[in-house]
Structures are given as C-alpha cells and as structure tokens.
Amino acid sequence: MIINALFQYYERLLEDQDSGVSKPGYSKAKVSYAIVLSQTGKLVNLVDLRVEKGKKLVPRDMDVPQQVKRTSGVSANFMCDNCTYILGLKQKGKKDKSERLKEAFDAFVNLHQKILEGINDAGAVAVLNFLRSWDVANAINHPKIVEALDDLLEGGNLVFRLEGTEGYIHERPAIMAAWNAFCGGQDSEVTGQCLVTGHKSPIARLHPSIKGVTGAQSSGASLVSFNLEAFTSYGKSQSYNAPVSEHVAFGYTTAINYLLNSEKHRIRIGDTTTVFWAERSTNGVEEDLLGALFFPAEGMNKNNEDAEQKQIIRDPQTVQLLHDIFARIRAGTPVSAGLTGVDRNVNFYILGLAPNASRLSVRFWHVDHYGNFLDKIGQHYIDMAIIKSFANDPEFISISMILKETAPLRDAKRIPPLLGGVLMRSVLTGMPYPQVLYNAILSRIRADQEVNYARAAIIKAFLVRKQRYYNRGNEVKFTMSLDPQNTNTAYRLGRLFALLEKAQEDANPGLNATIKDRYFGAASATPGFVFPILIRLAQHHLAKAEYGRAMDKRIEEVIGEIDTFPSHFNLEEQGLFVLGYYHQRQALFTKNERKEG
Amino acid sequence: MGYGIRLLVWGDYACFTRPEMKVERVSYDVMTPSAARGILEAIHWKPAIRWVVDRIHVLNEIRFDNIRRNEVGDKIPAGNVKKAIKGEIVELCQYAADDRQQRATLLLRDVAYVIEAHFELTGKAGPGDKPEKHYNIVLRRARQGQCFHQPYLGCREFPARFRLIEDDEPFPHSQYQGKEKDLGWMLLDIDFADQMTPRFFRALMKDGTIEIPRMEEGGISK
Numbered sequence: 001m002i003i004n005a006l007f008q009y010y011e012r013l014l015e016d017q018d019s020g021v022s023k024p025g026y027s028k029a030k031v032s033y034a035i036v037l038s039q040t041g042k043l044v045n046l047v048d049l050r051v052e053k054g055k056k057l058v059p060r061d062m063d064v065p066q067q068v069k070r071t072s073g074v075s076a077n078f079m080c081d082n083c084t085y086i087l088g089l090k091q092k093g094k095k096d097k098s099e100r101l102k103e104a105f106d107a108f109v110n111l112h113q114k115i116l117e118g119i120n121d122a123g124a125v126a127v128l129n130f131l132r133s134w135d136v137a138n139a140i141n142h143p144k145i146v147e148a149l150d151d152l153l154e155g156g157n158l159v160f161r162l163e164g165t166e167g168y169i170h171e172r173p174a175i176m177a178a179w180n181a182f183c184g185g186q187d188s189e190v191t192g193q194c195l196v197t198g199h200k201s202p203i204a205r206l207h208p209s210i211k212g213v214t215g216a217q218s219s220g221a222s223l224v225s226f227n228l229e230a231f232t233s234y235g236k237s238q239s240y241n242a243p244v245s246e247h248v249a250f251g252y253t254t255a256i257n258y259l260l261n262s263e264k265h266r267i268r269i270g271d272t273t274t275v276f277w278a279e280r281s282t283n284g285v286e287e288d289l290l291g292a293l294f295f296p297a298e299g300m301n302k303n304n305e306d307a308e309q310k311q312i313i314r315d316p317q318t319v320q321l322l323h324d325i326f327a328r329i330r331a332g333t334p335v336s337a338g339l340t341g342v343d344r345n346v347n348f349y350i351l352g353l354a355p356n357a358s359r360l361s362v363r364f365w366h367v368d369h370y371g372n373f374l375d376k377i378g379q380h381y382i383d384m385a386i387i388k389s390f391a392n393d394p395e396f397i398s399i400s401m402i403l404k405e406t407a408p409l410r411d412a413k414r415i416p417p418l419l420g421g422v423l424m425r426s427v428l429t430g431m432p433y434p435q436v437l438y439n440a441i442l443s444r445i446r447a448d449q450e451v452n453y454a455r456a457a458i459i460k461a462f463l464v465r466k467q468r469y470y471n472r473g474n475e476v477k478f479t480m481s482l483d484p485q486n487t488n489t490a491y492r493l494g495r496l497f498a499l500l501e502k503a504q505e506d507a508n509p510g511l512n513a514t515i516k517d518r519y520f521g522a523a524s525a526t527p528g529f530v531f532p533i534l535i536r537l538a539q540h541h542l543a544k545a546e547y548g549r550a551m552d553k554r555i556e557e558v559i560g561e562i563d564t565f566p567s568h569f570n571l572e573e574q575g576l577f578v579l580g581y582y583h584q585r586q587a588l589f590t591k592n593e594r595k596e597g
Numbered sequence: 598m599g600y601g602i603r604l605l606v607w608g609d610y611a612c613f614t615r616p617e618m619k620v621e622r623v624s625y626d627v628m629t630p631s632a633a634r635g636i637l638e639a640i641h642w643k644p645a646i647r648w649v650v651d652r653i654h655v656l657n658e659i660r661f662d663n664i665r666r667n668e669v670g671d672k673i674p675a676g677n678v679k680k681a682i683k684g685e686i687v688e689l690c691q692y693a694a695d696d697r698q699q700r701a702t703l704l705l706r707d708v709a710y711v712i713e714a715h716f717e718l719t720g721k722a723g724p725g726d727k728p729e730k731h732y733n734i735v736l737r738r739a740r741q742g743q744c745f746h747q748p749y750l751g752c753r754e755f756p757a758r759f760r761l762i763e764d765d766e767p768f769p770h771s772q773y774q775g776k777e778k779d780l781g782w783m784l785l786d787i788d789f790a791d792q793m794t795p796r797f798f799r800a801l802m803k804d805g806t807i808e809i810p811r812m813e814e815g816g817i818s819k
Contacts, residue, residue, distance in 0.1 A: 001623075001625075004782075226620060233619075234787060234793040242615075363703070431660075
C-alpha cells in the first residue's frame with residue numbers, strides 16, 4: 001500500500017531526468033574535475049566541471065557510484081574520489097604523510113582492479129592502465145596537473161572521462177553493470193519473499209532513515225523499524241520481521257525523502273507532516289494546487305505564524321486554477337468539472353506522517369482520483385461557508401486555522417494530537433467531521449466566550465455535514481447568514497441572547513463585562529436558569545437605552561416562537577445556539593453599518 | 598477437499614497489521630487469511646485438522662481510524678522463563694509503568710467479512726477422526742456461538758462476533774459488488790514448517806471477493 005505506492009513513485013522519479021534522485025548503488029557527490037584519459041590510459045587533460053554560483057566556482061552535484069562513509073581509516077570510492085585517492089596528491093591543509101598517501105592510492109587501485117578486472121570495455125581498460133602506470137612520486141610534476149594544481153588540492157572529487165567519448169566512464173553501461181554486480185555481491189545474507197514486489201530477493205536488515213518530518217529527530221526517523229524487543233516476533237531480528245528487499249527499501253525511502261524535501265509536495269497540518277503526489281503529473285500542478293487548497297492564499301496574508309507557508313511562491317497557473325476553483329465554490333457549481341490544466345482521473349496519494357519517539361507513524365493515508373479530492377475539498381469549503389465577521393476575514397478557512405481554534409490561546413502546540421488526522425480524513429472522504437472537533441470548539445467558546453468567524457463556521461459545517469449524513473432527505477437547512485424563518489428553540493435563544501447583549505451595550509456603552517462574559521456559557525447549556533434573569537435585566541437596559549422601544553420589538557419578534565426555556569441543551573443544540581447568536585450578531589452589525597452609511 | 602463452511606464475522610474495530618508497519622501499526626485494507634484462520638481455530642481446532650481459507654468476502658466499505666495506546670517496549674525474556682521452570686528464582690513480571698511505549702495505530706472501523714473455508718485432516722488424525730465428525734462439531738459450535746477463546750479481528754483487543762451462514766441462506770450483500778480493487782501483496786500466512794517464514798500473495802478483490810491461494814502454491818510471483 002504505502003510502501004508500494006512510494007516505490008512506484010521512485011521508479012517514476014528515476015525516469016524523470018530533472019527529479020535528481022539517485023539509482024540504487026549510486027549517490028550524489030560534489031565533483032570538481034574530470035580526468036580525461038586516452039584509450040591507452042594516459043592522462044591527456046583535466047576538465048574543470050565546477051559551476052558558477054554567485055562569484056565563486058563550486059563543484060557540481062553528480063550521480064556517482066555510492067560513496068562510502070569515511071572516518072579516519074583508508075577506504076576508496078569507486079570511480080569518483082579526491083586527489084589523494086586517485087592521484088596520490090597531498091591535499092591542502094592536511095598533514096598526510098607520504099606512506100598514507102601511497103596507502104590511499106593503493107586502496108583505490110585495488111578496489112578498481114577487483115571490480116574492473118576482466119571487464120571488456122574501453123573505459124575499464126583505460127582506467128586500469130592509467131592506475132597501473134601512474135607514478136605517485138612524480139604526480140606533482142605532470143604538466144596537466146601543474147596547470148590546475150591549486151584547485152585540485154582543494155580536495156574536490158574527480159571523475160574519469162574517456163577521450164573522444166560523451167559522458168563519464170562511470171556512466172558507461174559495462175562499468176555500471178560491473179558496479180551493480182559488485183554491490184549485489186555484498187547484499188544482505190538473508191533472502192526471502194519481498195512484501196512489496198513479491199519476488200524472492202535479498203532482504204534489507206535496516207532501512208535508510210527518513211528526514212524532514214516536523215518534530216522528528218533531525219538525523220531522521222524510520223517508517224519501518226523494530227527498535228525494541230516487544231516489536232519483534234517469530235524470533236526474527238530487526239527488519240527481517242518485515243521482509244522488504246534492499247532495492248525497495250532504498251527506493252521508497254529515497255522517494256519519501258524527495259517528497260519531504262519538496263515544498264510542492266509537503267504541507268504541515270497540526271503536528272502531522274503531509275506529503276502528496278500524483279501517479280503522473282502535469283508539471284506538478286496537481287500537487288501545487290492541492291497544497292494551495294489546504295492553505296488558501298487569502299488566509300495566509302494575516303497569519304504571521306504561517307511564515308513558512310508564505311514563502312512558497314506558487315506558479316501563475318496554479319493561482320489561476322485556485323481562483324477558478326474558489327469561484328466555482330462560491331457559485332455552488334461542481335468544483336472539478338471542466339477544469340483545464342489538471343488531470344482529473346489521475347490517482348492521487350496523500351500520506352500524513354507524525355513522529356512518535358524515533359519512529360514515524362502513519363496518521364492518514366488516502367488514495368483516490370484527483371478530481372474526487374477536488375470535489376471533496378470543494379464540499380468542505382461549501383460546508384464551512386458562513387457570513388464574515390470582519391471584512392478582512394479570509395473567505396476560505398485553512399485547515400491549520402481550524403485546528404488552531406481548538407487549542408487554548410490558539411497555541412499550535414496544544415492542538416489535540418490526533419485531531420489533525422481525523423479532520424483531514426473527514427475532509428478528504430466527505431464523512432461527518434469528528435465529534436472531538438465540535439466538542440473542542442464548544443468548550444473553547446465556553447471557556448473564553450468568543451464566537452468568531454472561524455468557530456461559527458466550524459460549528460455550522462459540523463451540523464450541516466452531520467445532517468447530510470444521518471438525516472438524508474430530512475435535512476434542516478443551515479444558511480450562511482441570519483435565518484428569520486428558523487424556529488428552532490436553540491437557534492432562537494441564540495438570537496435572543498445577541499439581542500439582549502446589544503440592548504445592554506446600548507444602555508451602557510463601554511462596559512467592561514457584558515452579559516456575554518458572565519452568562520454565555522450558562523445560557524447556551526442551561527437556558528432555563530439563565531434567560532429569566534437576563535430578560536428581567538434587559539427591562540432596565542431597554543428603559544435606559546435611546547432606542548429601547550425598537551429593540552423591545554425585535555426581542556418580542558424573536559421570543560414569539562419560543563414556548564418555554566428548556567432546562568438544558570445538548571451539544572447539538574448548544575451549537576445551534578452559538579450559530580443563532582453569531583448570525584444575529586452579524587445581522588445587527590451589518591444593519592448598523594447601513595444606517596450610518 | 599474437506600467439508601466447507603461459511604462464517605460471517607463482524608466487529609467495530611479491526612487491525613490486520615502490516616508486517617512492515619507493525620510498530621506504529623497500520624492495518625491491511627481487509628482481513629488477512631491468517632487472521633481468518635485464527636478465527637476459525639478459536640471456534641474449533643484439534644491437532645487432527647488443519648483449516649484452509651478458500652475465499653474472503655468483504656462486505657463493508659473500508660474505513661480507517663486512528664488511535665493511540667500505551668503499550669510496553671519489552672518482552673519477558675524466554676531465558677528467564679526457562680530458569681524459572683528449572684526452579685531458579687528470577688523476576689518474571691514486567692512493570693508496565695516503567696516500560697511505557699506509546700504507539701499509534703491506523704485501524705479499520707465497522708468491518709464485516711464472510712470467511713469461506715474448509716479443513717483437511719492432518720497426519721495426526723487418529724482412527725476416530727473422521728471428517729464428518731469434525732464437520733458436525735464445527736457446525737454445532739458455530740451455530741451455538743461456542744468458542745475456545747474469543748475470536749478477534751487481527752488484535753486481541755478487537756473482538757469478533759460470528760455467525761454461521763447456512764447452506765440455504767442468501768449470501769450477504771457486499772459494498773464492493775461490481776468493483777475491482779488491487780490490494781497489493783498481502784500476508785498469506787507464516788510457513789511454520791520453514792523457519793517461520795512469512796509468505797505473501799497478490800490480493801485482488803473482485804466483487805468484494807478475494808480468492809486465497811493455497812499455502813503450497815501461494816506466494817512467489819512468476
């Protein structure tokens with residue numbers, strides 16, 4: 001499933017020249033010079049491979065046969081190494097003695113003899129001849145070396161090229177085959193059926209680590225690891241508990257590291273680092289668009305904490321698509337129909353990872369057609385739509401903003417840990433939103449008596465979706481703004497509370513603590529106890545306020561449909577109460593504005 | 598071919614852990630054949646018989662959910678147990694509080710499957726072990742809901758409920774009727790005869806039905 005999809009993605013990345021991922025047995029190295037050899041193995045030239053960066057010349061990144069991890073000992077690399085190993089030259093600033101230089105050069109020669117002996121290839125012959133005839137003692141006097149001596153001694157890597165041919169010797173098919181055979185010979189001693197490919201192949205004992213998941217150790221964490229005794233079974237040790245062949249282990253970790261490294265493919269939702277990729281992509285537009293949908297551009301401007309997100313420069317095509325999609329959401333038309341520039345039918349993968357000790361855990365994993373994802377996200381934004389509280393409120397509320405509303409003081413660190421995952425799941429599958437989200441929002445409202453745009457939107461979205469799912473065909477409509485026809489008692493009482501608050505404000509402008517601060521929580525949970533008090537209080541306010549009569553009439557209208565004050569409200573009714581309050585409040589606000597204007 | 602039975606199993610939670618993600622557990626999409634075997638063995642098993650799962654039918658939509666649980670990081674070493682058997686005094690307990698490991702699980706919600714299976718007699722069958730006898734024991738026990746231990750859906754924490762589907766009963770409807778899904782390589786079972794080597798098979802779900810290869814054929818792709 002996950003590893004399989006990642007491995008397929010790796011195979012696709014390999015075919016893509018621009019992706020820059022390495023093949024198995026190969027890795028990236030910084031290369032400064034190419035040694036050009038004649039057919040007979042004479043050094044004919046040195047070609048500077050460095051590239052200009054700013055004002056300096058820097059070595060270029062190149063795929064070379066995988067390099068060893070070097071410590072103080074002597075160990076040579078294949079086909080690409082520094083001047084000490086290839087030419088026996090002392091590097092600048094190093095105190096190597098001549099014996100050590102000789103030893104390093106000999107190690108290099110031995111390695112190449114071992115791998116290239118008997119290979120019938122012009123490149124192999126040239127390299128071996130070169131190494132056998134190279135005179136370490138007089139290396140420093142070679143005319144070609146003298147020319148570039150200073151730069152050579154910097155310690156950059158060198159590679160070989162055969163005179164009169166394209167490319168480098170380590171890229172010649174025969175050499176690659178020899179290298180692969182050499183690597184293959186050192187494979188794990190355990191073979192078995194690989195659980196990704198199904199083939200019998202050498203099994204990896206340890207998997208390469210995965211870097212770039214927020215909150216995980218900087219040296220990297222593992223998706224597949226058996227780091228404690230309790231995780232093993234059937235007497236197997238380490239990753240033999242889960243037979244994955246070595247090249248799959250290399251491939252999937254390379255792919256996921258590539259994704260985690262790419263801003264296009266990665267977003268952060270709560271404590272979960274999310275990567276996504278398409279089975280095949282139109283220049284990455286699909287990925288870019290999805291990232292943009294989770295973090296709508298409008299929301300980013302004001303949110304300084306999302307600085308990381310702001311830095312992403314989206315390409316104009318994505319921005320255009322995003323505007324198209326948002327326009328459709330506003331118009332209520334199907335989101336993904338007729339969308340040009342993206343492939344609706346491509347399989348799309350979304351993987352959410354969160355660290356847990358030195359391991360990574362999978363928070364969510366979704367596979368679907370891209371178009372379906374777009375529709376689901378569109379539906380989410382439709383459900384969330386509600387009248388704005390301030391003109392500069394974002395039109396579309398990003399997922400991270402929703403999560404922040406659930407935490408005390410909007411502290412991203414205090415978001416309930418599993419919430420991001422379940423919320424994403426309901427957004428992407430179209431299922432009801434998690435009850436925990438709703439509960440968290442209601443308790444936040446009760447704790448700090450704040451009913452803002454985002455909170456009202458979440459409550460509305462939760463109720464709308466729950467109705468759609470459980471009361472299909474028998475839904476109560478929830479509107480974007482004040483719905484005077486809605487006769488639900490909780491909704492009406494919410495409205496009434498807003499009016500009573502307004503009456504108080506009119507009577508005593510600039511109060512420190514209004515009835516909202518004192519009674520909101522109690523009124524939304526146990527209206528039967530609170531409202532009689534509030535209404536009695538309101539009589540004084542109405543008498544005192546300038547336009548008390550007008551307000552009195554409006555209160556009358558709202559109360560008209562209420563038979564009793566119920567002794568308590570359940571959670572759903574509390575949500576309706578909040579919604580009614582928010583709607584009424586916004587309605588008061590807009591009307592006032594119009595009057596003044 | 599022995600006598601076949603059809604068993605409907607269902608439960609609120611299930612976790613058929615993928616071996617590659619068994620530490621931070623992630624479930625397979627559907628029940629594995631070895632999990633199905635475990636359920637059957639909970640109802641009736643004797644050394645004389647061996648269960649062979651033929652088909653697994655997936656009835657409900659595949660839905661995932663997350664949980665986090667406190668578990669432990671160590672096992673009680675087998676060596677200590679051996680010492681204790683020999684009469685030496687060793688500590689044989691595990692203090693969970695000192696050895697906490699919080700582990701996350703991506704598990705399945707609201708699952709229902711039909712297991713089609715039959716049993717075969719093994720070499721340990723004595724003269725009294727007739728297939729008819731065991732078949733009737735299984736039928737009786739499954740009808741009455743009897744089991745040796747509570748059958749479970751992948752993990753002991755997720756109990757399975759079960760019911761025998763009689764021959765004349767209509768087959769339950771699957772959400773995946775008319776659909777095809779490739780579930781990738783899935784654990785077939787552990788080959789206990791061969792150093793406990795896991796064997797995998799390519800799981801293809803067609804109309805909600807997964808054909809299970811036999812252990813002897815299953816596994817290695819061509």
